[in-house]
Amino acid sequence: MRTVFIWLFRLTVVAFGLVAIAGVLASYFATRSIPDYNARLIVPGISAEVEIVRDNANVPHILGSTDTDSFFGLGYAHxxxxxxxxxxxxxxxxxxxxxxxxxxxxxxxxxMRRLDxxxxxxxxxxxxxxxxxxxxQAYAAGVNTRLQEVSQEALGRGAPELFLFSNRIAPWQPADSxxxxxxxxxxxxxxxxxxxLTARASLVLEEGRLRDLIPDAVGSGVAALPPYASLQPGLPRFAESTPLPDHPLSPFKQRAFASASxxxxxxxxxxxAGGTLLANDPHLGFTAPTIWYLARLNLSTGGVIGGTIPGLPLIMSGRSxxxxxxxxxxxxxxxxxxxxxxxxxxxxxxxxxxGYxxxxxxxxxxxxxxQASETLTLKWSENGPILPPEHYSLGTITRPGFVTSVAWTALSPTDTSFSAGLAMMKAPNIEGALAAMERFVAPAQNLxxxxxxxxxxxxxxxxxxxxxxHQTQGRMPSPGWIxxxxxxxxxxxxxxxEFLTPEGGILGNTNNKVIDRPFPEHVSFYYSDNQRILxxxxxxxxxxxxxxDSFIEAQLDTVSNTAVTLLSLIGAELWFADAAAPAGTPERQRQIALSMLASWNGEMNEHMPEPLIYAAWVRALQARLIADExxxxxxxxxxxxPLFIERVFRDIEGASAWCDVLQSSPVETxxxxxxxxxxxxxxxxxERYGTALESLRWGDAHVATHDHQVLGATPILKWFVNIRQSTSGGDNTLQRGRTIGTGPDPFLNVHGAAYRGVYDFADPDSSVFVTSTGQSGHPLSRYYDDLGELWRxxxxxxxxxxxxxxxxAQAGTTVLEPAPQ
Structure with a gap:
């Protein structure tokens, strides 16, 4: 027995030793890819010395003698x-x-292959x-210089993830950007x-009820459309949906997460102060790291500073x-x-x-x-690429003998959007910027x-x-041969x-409708926002x-006009209407909840219980209204x-019909x-948070999920790579935190302002910026999440x-010297 114990002890020591050695080696190789920001390198591809000064937030200030040298430096920093x-x-x-x-x-x-x-x-x-x-070309050369440096100096393949996925890294090309x-x-x-979705809903609903569920943007007229069944007769009313690709790297999202800003x-x-002011916070899906990267570039027209997207040599939002x-x-x-x-x-x-x-x-x-490779046959019609029937459930609205194609402005082989963006970034004034952006193609933006x-x-x-x-005005699929x-x-x-210095001196956009014009000059029937703008x-x-500061206050505002409006409608016959109920009964819980909501001002504060009660209520309400139809x-x-709920409870065009459960005998109000x-x-x-309503916290449900797109679900590693924070705001607040809407945690905050900037031209150096994680994509870097708490x-x-x-207050300076000719 003693011998067995000794050998077990020895094996345990060896096992722990091997684990320790493996941990040390893993740490060593992982940290090798953390950049040294104090360095001097001799590199080809630049005309003169390029200095990259990183401030204490690790924002690179790239000082090149020419525009191409600065873009080279940006590629290297990215x-x-x-x-x-x-x-x-x-x-x-x-x-x-x-x-x-x-x-x-x-x-x-x-x-992605089919879209080409x-x-x-x-x-x-x-x-x-x-x-x-x-x-x-200069940007690509800067990226490739870093790739070469990583290879020659054995710098951990450049990122710790590349140890786990060791595929060859191809040089960066201009087309990649x-x-x-x-x-x-x-x-x-x-x-x-x-x-x-409109076509599928039209197979189930009459026209008036379809308008309730998918309303036009406020202020636009409603045109009569042919029933979709007349375009594709014989389709089933109900057909099973095909889920979207579920990988976090998928760019195919539900329309609720297409964007907002x-x-x-x-x-x-x-x-x-007598100078112009500008605030911007673009909203995209949260990731770790965020898609945004702060940078300053020195160009021939002067300095530019703001938010970039790694891989793209443009300041997307910022100032000169x-x-x-x-x-x-x-x-x-x-x-x-x-x-x-x-x-x-x-x-x-x-x-x-x-003809055919x-x-x-x-x-x-x-x-x-x-596994074996797969060969696709890519097909295009005159209208655009042919898409598979599972994409956004296209097969549910397509009869045998038909396929679907998509026309899209981004499917242009002569897309000059980058040239337009670069020229705008160098423009000396509004007039020059507007002229430059005539060549911009996609995605359509409000600038x-x-x-x-x-x-x-x-x-x-x-x-x-x-x-x-046009038969459907672009609202539903239409025959491509007409x-x-x-x-x-x-x-x-x-x-x-276009709006130039309006009389009131203020202009803005929250993804709301900006102009009321009839089809076909309408721009769109559908917009992301008709609530935040109020x-x-x-x-x-x-x-x-x-x-x-007042612009910052507006960016951070968490009051939901939507909540105040909807509660006044859906609770109109419930406020203080019930007799007193014993403690612990469902009736008593309802009375407590209604009493709390009655005195609530609509502020979606993370520390308050009312936002959670409200959000859970309207979510359950919409589900009950639409489930039977x-x-x-x-x-x-x-x-x-919100417009659907409002139409129903105001009984606009008979919309209160949604309240009656079709399968039940009584007529529900x-x-x-x-x-x-x-x-x-x-x-x-x-069931989820406990019965003490006063102790609920919106922030416990509304957690911002900055998750690593590849390692975020990996046991143990997820605790190192994911960044999660309790947050205020909601779907319809200016500080927008879009909720996921599905699953066991439907109020997770998955989409919002991962970049914020406010620029004051009375005192430009007082302009402020922030992103929702940090500058580095390396989980072991102190700059991986250091901006996240500021953002929260x-x-x-x-x-x-x-x-x-x-x-x-520099964190380091990298000097790139031109290689001898």
Missing amino acids: AQDRMWQMIMLRRTVQGRLSEVFGARTLPIDRL LYALSVQSVIVQDPAARDAL LAIIKLMALQLSSHLELEV NAWAAAPARSA NDLGWGLTSAYADDQDVFLEQLNPENENEYLTPN KPFVSRPSIIEVKD TLADANGIALKTVGALPARDAR TSNRWQGRLPYRTNP RWRRLMQNRSVHTR LGPLAAEFTQLE CADIARLALDDALVWTA RGEYIPMSLDVDLARA
Whole structure:
């Protein structure tokens, strides 16, 4: 026995020793890829010394003698801090994720190959103007210099993830950066899904009820549409949906997560200090690290500073000495789904206005880790690429003998969006910026501008020209062989909505409708926001003049006008209407909840219980209202639609009919359904968080999920790579924190302002910025999450174009010297 014990002890010691050695080795190799920011390197590809000064938040101030040298430095800095993220973005748009992750990402790769975005990006390189091509090539050279340095110096492959996924890293190409713009356009698009969803709902609902569920943006007229069943007769009313690819790297999102953003500006007359003000906070899905990366560039036109996207040499939102710019998604209807009728005698041909014509097709091979490769046949009609029936459940609205294609402005082989963005970044004033953006194609954006003298807002990007006789007005799929359904080119840029220094001196956008024009000049029937804009208008009108701090206050505002409005409607017959109930009964819980909500001002504060009770109530209410009418299709409507609830409880055009449960004998009133939904909500909160309503915290449910897209679900590692924080705000607040809407934790905060900036041209060096994680993508770096707590608390960091300020608190300086010729 003693011998056995001795050997067990020895084996245990050896095992612990091996584990310790493995841990030390893993730590050593992982930390090898943490960049040394105090370095001097001799590199080819630059004309003179490039200095990269990193301030105490690790923001690089890139000081090159020429524009191309500065873009070289940006490429090097991006690759130092975000190499893994850049590689994943490139693989996603190329449709090559399965080479790394195997069969799980095949659905993503198949869809990306069919859209062919990378091939279109390769074709677009040649149409960029000379300055843009030079910037792209210099940036790529900077990225590749870092890749070469990592290889030669054995710097841990450049990122710890690359030890786990050891595929070869190809050099960066100019087309890779253009492809990332198209990938962003894909992530910001939502009209394809909306067309399919509208068609599916129209098979179930009469026209009036369809208007309730998918309402037009406030202020637009409602046109009568042909029933979708007349375009595709014989379709089943209810068909099972096909789920979207579930991998976190998938760019295919539900329309609720397509995008959202805020931007507003004040002219000198409305600024307390007499200079223009501009605030911007673009909203995207949360990841760790965030997609945003702060940087300053020294260009021939002066310094520019703000938020970049790794892989792309542009300041997407920021300022120069003379100009500030911000972006919000325009929600332009830049996608149309077409029904393509196949030739019954040859499925490789489709019907056109001039008879049957062959598809343009070619094979595409997808390499898959640990299994045989797969060959797709990519097909295009005159309208666009042919999509598979599972994509956004297209098969549910397509009869046998038909396929679907999509027309989309981003599917251009002559896309000059990058050239436009670069020229705008160098523009000396609003006029120059607006002229530069005429060449911008996709994604359509609302561009908010401020210079020394004025402010402006312009919708930029290609808007499709449609025929007034279009059968569905682009709201639902339409026959692609009918000429009047097809696109007629692009609307003239001068007709894009534009607002120059308005009389009131304030302008802004929260993804709301910006102009009321009839089809086909309408821009869109659907927008992301018709609620936040109401709160924004009130905050702007409450002050005669604004300051940087008042703009920050608006960015961080968490009051939900939506909550106040809806509660007054759904609780109208419930407030203080019941007799006293014994403690511990459901009736008593309902009375307590109603009493709390009656005195609540709609502030979605993380420390308060009322936001959680309200959110659970309206979620349960919408589910009860639509479940019997929509059946399985109800699962597609997981996000609250405030206008739907309002139409129902105000009985607009008979919308209160939703309150009656079709399968039950009694006729239920809206008050009945509201009461039942509140009980549902209280049962759910009791099971999830306990019965003490006063002790509930919205922040326990509304947790911001900055999760690593690959390692975020891996046991043990997830505790190192994920960044999770209790947060305020909600779906309809200016400090927007979009909830996931599904699963056991439906109120997780998954989509919001991962970048915030406020620029004050009365004192430019007082401009402030922040991102939601940190500058580094390396989980072991102290800059991985250091900005996250500032972001959660509503704090910012100053970012100045004054290099001396950056040097005064620098975290390191890298000097790149040109190699001898």
